[in-house]
Amino acid sequence: LTMISLCSAALFSSVNAYANCDAGEIVIKFSHVTNTDKHPKGIAASLLEQRVNTEMNGVACMEVFPNSTLYDDNQVLEALLNGDVQLAAPSLSKFEKITKKYRIFDLPFLFADVDAVDRFQNSASGDKLKNAMKRRGLIGLEFWHNGMKQMSANKPLILPSDAKGLKFRVQASDVLVAQFEQLGANPQKMSFKEVYGGLQTKVIDGQENTWSNTYGKKFFEVQDGVTETNHGILDYLVVTSGDWWNGLPSDVRDQLATILKEVTETRNSESSLVNETNKQNIINAGGVVRQLTPEQREEWVTALKPVWKKFEKDIGSDLIEAAQKANM
Ligand code: LMR
Numbered sequence: 001l002t003m004i005s006l007c008s009a010a011l012f013s014s015v016n017a018y019a020n021c022d023a024g025e026i027v028i029k030f031s032h033v034t035n036t037d038k039h040p041k042g043i044a045a046s047l048l049e050q051r052v053n054t055e056m057n058g059v060a061c062m063e064v065f066p067n068s069t070l071y072d073d074n075q076v077l078e079a080l081l082n083g084d085v086q087l088a089a090p091s092l093s094k095f096e097k098i099t100k101k102y103r104i105f106d107l108p109f110l111f112a113d114v115d116a117v118d119r120f121q122n123s124a125s126g127d128k129l130k131n132a133m134k135r136r137g138l139i140g141l142e143f144w145h146n147g148m149k150q151m152s153a154n155k156p157l158i159l160p161s162d163a164k165g166l167k168f169r170v171q172a173s174d175v176l177v178a179q180f181e182q183l184g185a186n187p188q189k190m191s192f193k194e195v196y197g198g199l200q201t202k203v204i205d206g207q208e209n210t211w212s213n214t215y216g217k218k219f220f221e222v223q224d225g226v227t228e229t230n231h232g233i234l235d236y237l238v239v240t241s242g243d244w245w246n247g248l249p250s251d252v253r254d255q256l257a258t259i260l261k262e263v264t265e266t267r268n269s270e271s272s273l274v275n276e277t278n279k280q281n282i283i284n285a286g287g288v289v290r291q292l293t294p295e296q297r298e299e300w301v302t303a304l305k306p307v308w309k310k311f312e313k314d315i316g317s318d319l320i321e322a323a324q325k326a327n328m
Contacts, residue, residue, distance in 0.1 A: 021061035026252065028052065028062040030087040031070040031079065033192045035216040038281070040146045040274045041089055041236055042066055042216075044267035051259050059252060062087075068193040074172060080241045081137050089144055089236040093173035099132045100314035104323055106175035107311065108231050108304040112327040114147055114272050117233050120326035125319055130237070137242050141257065142264040144236040145271035146210045152219060152226040153206030154199075158296055160303035166205040169195050176208075178307050179232075195219060210234050211278040215285075225288030228279075229300060238264075 021027055030049065036042035045064045052062040065071075071079050073090040077098065080088055092105040104110070111117045120126045121143040130140030151157050153166055164184040170176035172189045180187035185206075190198055192213075198204040199222040207219060213234070214220050238260065245253065283289055292300070312320065 021063070022058065025059060025061040026248070028060055028087060028256075029070070029085040030062060030064045030089075031076050031085045032064070032066055032089050033068040033073055034066060034213065036064075036066045038274065038278060039212045039216050040210075040267065040271040041144060043270075043274065044144055044263055045089065047267060048260060048263045051263065052256065055259060056252070056255060060256065068191075072191045072193065074191060077138065077239070080239065080244075083241065083244060086244055087238060087240055089238045091146070091171060092143075092233075092235050092237055093171040093176060095133065095237070096173050098136050098138065100311075101129055101132045101316075101319070103173070103175045103311045104129075104315045104319055105233055105235060106173050106179070107308050107315075107320070107323075108179050109301045110308075110320070110323055111233050113230070114145055114233070116326045117235060118145065118268065120323050121235075123322060123326065125322040126326075133239075134242060138239050139242050139245050141238045141240060141245075142260055143268075144238055144264060145268045146212060146234045146236065147271055147275040148230040149208045149210055149232045149234050150214065150226050151206065151208045151229050151231065152214060152223040154202070154224050155205075156225060156290060157206070157227045157229075158290065158292065160300050163206070167203070169198055169204045169207040175307065175311055178310055179304060182304055182307050192217070196222065199223060208232070211275040211282065215278040215281045215287075220282045220285070220287035223287075225290050226282065227290045227292065229292065229297070231300060231304065 030045055032041060032045055034041050036046055045066065049062045049064045052060055070085065073094045076085065076088040076090060079085045092102050095102045133140065153163070155162065157163060160183050167186045167188055168180045169190045170180060170187045177187045188204060190204070195207055196217050196219060199207065199219060206223065209219065214226055220226055279289060308320070
């Protein structure tokens with residue numbers, strides 16, 4: 001019941017704010033799936049909304065729909081192409097049906113940390129990836145950081161063999177499916193909004209996510225604990241439809257792009273701090289966080305390394321090398 005009333009409260013306030021758009025303003029609906037405060041994406045989207053509505057008042061009006069109130073990530077790209085929303089920021093794991101290049105971001109233990117991801121995204125090869133879906137009508141505007149993923153389950157995860165036989169929720173990515181199969185676990189693709197219920201009803205045993213998602217959606221409450229594996233990255237692409245973007249008056253497009261770029265730089269530099277805070281929030285709320293010794297972590301690295309080979313052809317070994325260079 002609480003969930004239902006929370007959802008309708010969120011929807012009501014969205015509808016209200018939307019009604020504040022003036023006639024003649026370009027309406028920009030931004031749909032995403034996470035919580036708003038204490039979350040790298042939620043904070044960035046709110047800041048973008050606030051700046052657009054202040055600085056572009058009279059010209060454009062932005063309305064953010066968080067918490068999957070409007071669309072799931074598996075519906076939102078279609079909604080962009082249909083013109084039902086104008087902006088979204090799905091995780092990079094969710095572009096699989098449109099490009100195989102983004103599989104680079106899901107390879108386990110490829111990036112040492114978010115700084116390495118940042119360097120790669122800002123390199124020539126990373127930047128090129130924003131345009132990988134142009135032919136499919138989508139334009140990538142900016143990469144937004146969330147952070148490194150951690151693993152949780154209904155039993156302690158210390159060695160790779162602990163994951164054997166467990167059912168793990170994964171985002172809609174074949175690399176992530178392969179990752180858990182490599183551990184002898186059973187991966188299941190599931191939308192973000194179904195994860196808490198899935199864990200609670202034991203349809204799934206575990207999941208992987210960032211501290212901010214694990215805290216923001218309270219997954220830790222229905223798990224034995226979270227192991228700090230830092231085994232992969234969860235980042236986003238702020239994406240729009242080419243038709244809509246190219247149809248904007250050029251001064252409007254430029255101003256929007258500038259605001260978005262500034263919000264990206266400001267918030268990306270804070271994402272690690274937001275995640276650290278959420279790790280502490282989990283501990284403060286009574287959640288269990290487990291650390292691995294360097295030797296234990298190395299066992300996970302060794303166990304998961306074979307996944308790279310499976311996707312090398314789709315991604316291209318040159319791109320994998322470029323990503324590895326970003327670790328140095
Ligand atoms: C997930 O589905 O776990 C994440 O992609 C959710 C999000 O947007 O961070």
